[in-house]
Every structure is written in C-alpha cells, then in structure tokens.
Amino acid sequence: MKLKRGLAAVLVAALAVGMMTGCGSKSSDKQAASDKKETLVMATNATFPPYEYVDGQDYAGIDVEVAQAIADELGMELQIQDVEFGSIISGVQSGKFDIGMAGITVTEDRKKSVNFTNTYATAKQVIIVKDGSAIQTVDDLSSNTKIGVQQDTTGDIYTTDDYGEDAVTRYNKGADAVQALLTGKVDCVVIDSEPAKEFVAANDGLKILDTEYVEEEYAICVAKDNDELLNQINDVLDKLKSNGKIDEIVNKYISAE
Structure with a gap:
C-alpha cells in the first residue's frame, strides 16, 4: 500500500523528531555522567x-x-x-x-x-641535634641559634615566630636541613617527630632531644x-x-x- 506523499512526509518528520529527542536524552545522560568527578x-x-x-x-x-x-x-x-x-x-x-x-x-x-x-593524626615537632651538642632542651634555643627547617612547615612558622627570621634557615626538604646539620651549617633541626626518627636512624651522630617543641594535629x-x-x-x-x-x-x- 502506497502512502500519500503528504502523510509520508508527516510520518518521516515525526520519526525524526522522536529520534532526535531520544538521542538528545542519551546525550544528556552521558553528559551528566561525565560531569560527575571520578x-x-x-x-x-x-x-x-x-x-x-x-x-x-x-x-x-x-x-x-x-x-x-x-x-x-x-x-x-x-x-x-x-x-x-x-x-x-x-x-x-x-x-x-x-x-x-x-x-x-x-x-x-x-x-x-x-x-x-x-x-x-596527632604529631609533635621535635629538635634534632648532633651528639654532644650544647643544645639539651628547647630552653637552650635562642635568637642566636642556627635553626634548620623545611620551608613553609609549622617548624618554619613556629621557630620564625619564636626566634626571628635571622635564626631560621629554610630548606626545600627535611633531608636537606638534616644534611646541613651534619655539615655544621645549622645547630639543630626542628621537624615532625616521625620523619625525625627516620633521619636519625639513617645518619650516625644525631639524636632527638627528649623535650618536644610543640604538639599539633594533622x-x-x-x-x-x-x-x-x-x-x-x-x-x-x-x-x-x-x-x-x-x-x-x-x-x-x-x-x-
């Protein structure tokens, strides 16, 4: 049976709209799914x-x-x-x-x-010194002490506030500050207790003072x-x-x- 040209055109148009609507819905669904951060x-x-x-x-x-x-x-x-x-x-x-x-x-x-x-997690800042150092407690630190820290850490913030810019030497890494201590460029290093243990275990001649510098939360x-x-x-x-x-x-x- 042949359809009249006018009726066929209407059916084709309706079908195209339906297909476009369906595609648009699927596209929107896909877009919504992709918008969700994975x-x-x-x-x-x-x-x-x-x-x-x-x-x-x-x-x-x-x-x-x-x-x-x-x-x-x-x-x-x-x-x-x-x-x-x-x-x-x-x-x-x-x-x-x-x-x-x-x-x-x-x-x-x-x-x-x-x-x-x-x-x-909770943590504390401690002080690393060389064996035989004159620094025995946190009370021995002063504005004349050369203090090594990792830049922008709380060790940096606290020691700068307490002893001034001139007392603090900043390093990109905690390991660099410890190396400076070993070579005599600084008198001590203020850093988190757990990394401090790692550094002391890996380098002979260093110790952590018994008195902590400050407690903090992560x-x-x-x-x-x-x-x-x-x-x-x-x-x-x-x-x-x-x-x-x-x-x-x-x-x-x-x-x-």
Missing part, C-alpha cells in the same frame, strides 16, 4: 616519611594510604601530585588539586585560605568553596576512625612506644 587529585610533598615518601615507582606512607581509603569509599580514583610543600595550600585554594595531605597542621593562618577536615585541606567534598571526606574519616582503619594504617608505619 578522580580525587591529592597534592603532597613525598619527602616526609612515614607520612608520604617514594617507594620504588610508587608513593607510600600514612597519608597515601588514608587518602586511598577515602577515595575507595567515595568510589573515586586517587591521583597523587608530588609538589613543593609551599605550593600545596595555594594549589588547593585555586582548584588545581582537590585535597592536600602532607602532614599538614591546622593553623589559623592556613584556615584563611582553605578549609580543613576533621583531624586524622588534617586534610580542601578548597573553601567545596563544602560537598569536605563533608564527604569528614563522613568517611568518621567511618575509618570508628572501624579502626586509620589506626591500622598508622600502626603499620609507626610502632607503639
């Missing part, structure tokens, strides 16, 4: 064992494993960017990175630039306009704390004393 980009400074360091071709450490656990819970793929410590906050602030984890202490000044999650930094991610991570951290996963990760790298 990668969690973490900025770190992988020179801070046992929190983050390079192990062969991979990254390892407490922060790396906690971040991986968070990404797994969120159904996301973790991508790690190893950058200078001082560029982490600004990178997260600008949206270049989703989160920053590098043994980052929560401070009032940093909170002006980024938001912080609930804390996931958290994950997130851009101020990303409340959704902040809340998601806090929910996951609560879960990882309650089920013992964070303790398991920390105990893997830090033996109980």
